[in-house]
Amino acid sequence: MSATDIVPQAVVRRGFGLKDQIRDSIVSDYHSDLIRRIKEQGHTLGMGRLTFRLAQEFGFCYGVEFALNLAYETHKKFPDRRIFLTNEIIHNPRVNNRLHEMGIDFLEASSENPARFAHITADDIVLIPAFGAPVDEFKELKDKGCLVVDTTCGSVVAVWKRVEKYAREGFTAIIHGKFAHEETHATSSQALKYEGGKYLIVLNQEEAQYVCDYIVNGGDKEALLRKFEKACSPDLDPDQDLKRVGLANQTTMLSGESLEIAEMFRSAIERRYGSELVADQFRHFDTICTATQDRQDAVNKLVQENIDLMIVIGGYNSSNTTHLCEIASQHVPTYHIDDASCVVSPSRIRHKPAGEAPEVFTDRWLPDGEVTVGLTAGASTPDRVVGEVVDRIVNLAFEQ
Ligand code: SF4
Numbered sequence: 575m576s577a578t579d580i581v582p583q584a585v586v587r588r589g590f591g592l593k594d595q596i597r598d599s600i601v602s603d604y605h606s607d608l609i610r611r612i613k614e615q616g617h618t619l620g621m622g623r624l625t626f627r628l629a630q631e632f633g634f635c636y637g638v639e640f641a642l643n644l645a646y647e648t649h650k651k652f653p654d655r656r657i658f659l660t661n662e663i664i665h666n667p668r669v670n671n672r673l674h675e676m677g678i679d680f681l682e683a684s685s686e687n688p689a690r691f692a693h694i695t696a697d698d699i700v701l702i703p704a705f706g707a708p709v710d711e712f713k714e715l716k717d718k719g720c721l722v723v724d725t726t727c728g729s730v731v732a733v734w735k736r737v738e739k740y741a742r743e744g745f746t747a748i749i750h751g752k753f754a755h756e757e758t759h760a761t762s763s764q765a766l767k768y769e770g771g772k773y774l775i776v777l778n779q780e781e782a783q784y785v786c787d788y789i790v791n792g793g794d795k796e797a798l799l800r801k802f803e804k805a806c807s808p809d810l811d812p813d814q815d816l817k818r819v820g821l822a823n824q825t826t827m828l829s830g831e832s833l834e835i836a837e838m839f840r841s842a843i844e845r846r847y848g849s850e851l852v853a854d855q856f857r858h859f860d861t862i863c864t865a866t867q868d869r870q871d872a873v874n875k876l877v878q879e880n881i882d883l884m885i886v887i888g889g890y891n892s893s894n895t896t897h898l899c900e901i902a903s904q905h906v907p908t909y910h911i912d913d914a915s916c917v918v919s920p921s922r923i924r925h926k927p928a929g930e931a932p933e934v935f936t937d938r939w940l941p942d943g944e945v946t947v948g949l950t951a952g953a954s955t956p957d958r959v960v961g962e963v964v965d966r967i968v969n970l971a972f973e974q
Contacts, residue, residue, distance in 0.1 A: 585722045589647045596646040603672055604634070604642075606961030621968045625946045627881055629872040633960060635865030635953035637727030638664050641704035644725045648699060649676055657699045660711060661756055663725065664704050664954035665892035667912060694718050705757035706730050709767055729825050729863035730757055736859050737764040740820035741771030745857055746810070748785070748839060749775045750832045751824030753805040755893060758824045765807060772815045775805040782835040786842035789816050819843065820857035826894035826953070828901070829862040829870060836860075865953050866894050873898050873950045877905035881948035882941060884908040885967075887960055888952030890926050890933070895952025903928040906948070909939060914962040920970050940971065 609628075612619045617628040641663055648657060657678045662670045674680065678701070682690045691711075694700060696719035702712070706726040715722050737747045747765045751758035753775040765771040776782045781802075788798055798812050819839055823832040836858045843856045877884065884902040888895030889912055899910040909925040911917065916924040923939040926932070940947075947967065951960045 584716050584719070585724055586644075586648075587724045587726075589644050590651045592647040592650050593643060596643065596650055599646055600642060604669075604956035604958050606957040608961040608964060609633075609957040612964070619964065622972065623944050624968065624971055625944070626964055626967075627876060627879065627946060627948050628960075629869070629876045629948070629950035631865075631868040631872040632950045633953070633955050633957050635863070635869075637704050637729060637863070637865065638954050640727065641725035642669070644723055645673060645678065645701055648701060648723045649678065652699055655697065655699050657701065658694065659701045659703060660707050660715075661703045661705075663701065665889040665895075666952075666954040666956070666959075667889055668956060668959055669954065691715065691718065694720055696720055699723060702726055703756065704730070705755070706734070706760035707756075708760050708763035710763065726760075727825075727863070729861075729865070730761070733761050733822050733825060733861040734764045736820070736822050736861060737761055737773070738767060740822070740857060741765040741768040741773075743820075743857075744770070745818045745820035746772040746774060746815045748782075748819050748821050748835075749773060749823060750777075750782070750821070750827050750835050751775055752777060752893065755824060757826075757893075761822065761824070762807070772807045772810050774802055774807070774810060774816075776835065777805075779831065779835060779838070782838050785816065786838050788812055789819075789839075789842040790845050817847075818855045820859075822859065822861050824893065825861060825863040826866045826897065827862065828897050829860070829867055832862060833860065866897075869894065869898060869950065869953060870901060873901050873948075876948045876950065877902050879948075881906060881946045883939070883945070884948040884950065885963060886910045886950055886952070887963055888912065888955040892952045892954050895955065896926075896928070898950050898952060899926075900928045902948070902950070907939070909936070911963070913959050914966040917963065917966050917970065920967075940967075 612628055619626040645663055659678055659680050663673060691714055698720045700715050700720050700722050702724045704725050704727045740747045749758060749762055758775060762773045765773040776785060795812050821836040821839055840856050844852050847855055884906050886899045886902060886908060899908055902908040909923050911925050918924060920940045922935060922937055924933060924935050
């Protein structure tokens, strides 16, 4: 019997009905009794001179839970088959290490290597991560006849549909995101499904302003193409393709910034072509996911509430976690750490500052006396890791 006889679909998106059988494994790998108790106590824990305040929304989002359930179900269903992931399933080292321990192999991360799927056969199973995969990778895997288990989050698929629609209707997709991020790579590929489909990725308001200035005043076409060399469709012609633009964003960007960027493009189209043509030449749809929005809103609220410092927990390559750090660091001293080992002692912490900065050590991070520590975690951070951080801070503080 071949692999495709066992499960007739080439692509599975809904699991194998084994949720009950994998629940205990998920709980033991990722849940935390301490965090459950803190939540039950109104998201607050008092321990001597320390008070911990947990954001109202933090940690695993629905997309991550869905992806992990599907990965565990696949492992349960096919214990004897080779299972691969095209990339990290989510951006959290603890989770990826656990999947690796279970025997799930990670394919070479670089999607620029044309031979990265060369050793995949029809008997293999390939998991697509929560942030999806580019159109050409999906096709290559389907052509190989292997079973593809697609854990792409529904909120990411919603953005893909939006970008596809722009391409179908002759709009260039302007994507607020990081061109090297797997999700944005997959999202931009949707524009190329249609003949003549185009995209341009802007990282921030500075890059958006550069493009908007070009829309309004024209400029040096070659310089624009050089600046966005890795961030636009191969045959983008700025003089033709920036006349009709539709905005979308990586689901985990700062929502306020995405809205401002959309407004910058609307205004540029209006200035260049007149207000009567805006409806024909500009499209916008807010594609920040609700989980990202809820976590950003919760950290914004927490930093207004008399806390002395914030600890933000999550992978350093997790986009939504770095944005939580950016928000908090505008208000209080903030330390983005990826797990409990970063808390070296009550007087020393290893962390990654907001922005592109590398990891650093900071001394005297925990003030003397009564301290209120705010805590949040990115959408890919297990409660277990958050619980370990609380535990370690408490133990170290009481050893002093
Ligand atoms: S952060 Fe949003 S888009 Fe990403 S997996 Fe979670 S719910 Fe889905």
